[in-house]
Amino acid sequence: MNSSLIAWILRAIPFGTIIMFGSMGEIITEKSGNLNLGVPGIMYLGGFAGFASSYFYEKLSPNPKGWVCVLLALFCAVAASMLGGLIFSFLTITLRANQNVTGLALTTFGMGVANFFGVFILNGASYTAAPLAYASFSKKMPVLSSSFGTVSEILFSYGFLVYAAIIMAVALHFVLNKSRVGLNLRAVGENPGTADAAGINVTRYKYLATCIGAGISGIGGLYYVLDYNQGIWATTGQIEALGWLAVALVIFTTWKPLNAIWGAYLFGMLYWLYQFLPGVLGIHISSYMTDLVQMVPYVVTIVVLVVVSFRKKKENQPPASLGLSYFREDR
């Protein structure tokens, strides 16, 4: 196979994994009727908490172990992002604040927290690294990753979170579509009034969905820092762009976790399209055109959004009460 096509896939899949986590979390959140535009902020919180915990563990422990690093980073990332989700839930569900505005404020806040404390760790340097965490997160599978040549390279040469994302997407599909909990959750997102009348605890479902969703989105940030970015923390706006791409991916998948698997990889291919246009497709473009190529994922998302609204197929629509807060006595 063409070697630059392989290189392209090797870039696209890790990239896709970041936004796959981000969007799976947001799918759960949106299924409960909460439109959380704080995804970029939550991914910042997750990424930073994961990085900071493993950085200090590596630095302070005399004999750091890889598996402790992984568990600690995962725990801290999920906890920090769930806290972000909790702020959003409390404001929008209990205090019924506007979801769009609260989400944007959460994005500002999360980015601020991560970069503010990040500067203390950086301590004047332009970047710092957590090498052990990177090594543990990006560890390849022992036998599979080397014995089948190209197939191994394309399929098995990634850290474990790549596979965890796929498994999680499949699991999420079954939970949402085949379980009682999933049915209730979708009911809450479609029509909370009816769900309430049917005896479903709307508030609890919304809280849990938003917080768990935030936790999963946060893993995306963690994966970006500790694996994709080789365990390096630097003050950039990169995670914010990835967060919005994750929101775009939610629309692209029409709120279905299984679509997130191929959708995320497709977005990864599109994101890196500009680098591989000449090598793979033989198309040469001038350097300024690369910026235009970078907008393709967003344009594709808009097209999906429009087509979905044209066709009005029930199963492809956003949750009907998306973005609205629920007040029992307001009917």
Added chain:
Amino acid sequence: MSSNHSVHREPAVRIVKRDTVTMGKKIFVRAAAILLALVVDAFFIFFVTGLNPLSVYRVMFDGTFMTPIRFSWALRDLATLLCIGIALAPAFRMRFWNVGAEGQVLVGGLVTALVMVRCGQSLPTPLLFLVMFVTSIAAGAVWGMIPSFFKAFWNTNETLFTLMMNYVATSIVACMTNIMRGQASSLGKLNMSNQAGWFPQFGITFLPDILNQRYTINILSVILLMFGMFLYMKYSKQGYEIAVVGESENTARYAGINVRKVTIRTMLISGAICGFAGFLIVAGRDQTISTASAGGQGFTAIIVAWLAKFNTFYMALISFLLVFLSRGASEIASAYSLNDFAASIIEGIILFFILGSEFFINYRMIFRGSGKEVQA
């Protein structure tokens, strides 16, 4: 017996919508929210940096008020933020979630910059400004109109659509600036030689020094817009239509309002004012264009417009608060060698508190056993 009773027991807290809220109460709740947020921020400052929060807040004050030039920068930022907030007000009043201001500002600014470069040498100054003005608002209007068109006819989700349009605009601006800069490493100020298309800087002689601004035109035009939009929303027929559509589309339809027309028209206005903000940024502030020209103000303005409940004068107050905060935070950053991101944290906390405080304005809580309620 007892379990039977617990099923019917009154909940510990019930929440009831308020009918009317007095002005004094509104102000009190908001002031309390900001005060609480400042206390939380003070704890944050103290525990993280060990500095005395009061002296930090004083330094913050200096960020805006220490010198006239700083004050004029603050007013300039205020004008930009307020202009975008004003643009968003009618759309939000209509419950159309235009989160695409960032993109609409950028295309307006881009078109302004292109006209400056293309026609800077050939057109006489008044005509040049006219062309810049018209094309920038047209560009913003078109950018805002596209999502509203799909919303009006096919009910396409506008929050997500306008959000995506931001990144399309950013990409286009990135591409165009790369073309315009050619071989140079950065674009730099446009028309550096003859300053064509730059707003002239002048003061008004009868005003005190503090109001004599470098950015007089920006500020004056935004003040005009502030009054204009207030009157439009409150007293015009179109403003009333926007309000009705926002409250209930069915009611609007029943009353014979053409909802599609109102949706598209309102977004044309909203986008046009965003485009105008882009014009002010490029011609009156930066004299150049980049992907950072809007600088997140399009998102901050959403918060401004929402918190002010579409009243343009409150918007001015809230914009000022936010500009004051971000200027103050960068002042803290340089004075105590912290970093600018402290501003985002402080701003985030204050916003959370203000957003949360709305609850206490709109609802009241009745505790069990308070005995105030009559049996329904």
